[in-house]
Amino acid sequence: MRVSEVNHALLEPRLSSGVSSKALGLCWGPGAFTAALVATSGIQxxxxxLPLALSAAIHAVLAWAYKKDTHIFSIYIQYARMGKRYHPDSREQLPETYERPAKFGRGVRM
Incomplete structure (x- = not known):
């Protein structure tokens, strides 16, 4: 049994301006690059x-999604990686590496 108290702030992902640093770079990086290209071209x-406003809108949507569930995108990424190895038939014998540990529902239908 655990004796010490768990600090839940250490379990949460580190967020910058409400989103992860990877998502922050993916929404503001291309927007800033496009804005720099447009600003240096002959256009006004x-x-x-416009690209900065679009990046701000994407940032607001991502911040809302992270506020609802901070782990949602890591779950989506894990699901995308495991998609080929998913076994929908609960009675199928899985390889040993995919079996649940003993005493933790091994062989139980999901």
Whole structure:
């Protein structure tokens, strides 16, 4: 049995401005790059605000999604990686590496 108290703040992912650093780079990186390209081209400088506004909207949607469940995107990534190895038939004999540990529902239908 655990004697010490678990600090739940250490279990949560580290967020920057409400989203993970990877998502932050994926939403603001291309937007800033596109804004820089538009600003240095012959088009008016005000059009460079459009990619930044789109990045801000994407950031707001991601921050809302992370606020609802901070682990949602890591779950989606894990599901995408395990998609080929998923065994929907609960009675199928799985390889030893995919079996549940003993005394933790091994052989139980899901």
């Amino acid at each position: 400088v005000w059009y460079a605000a």
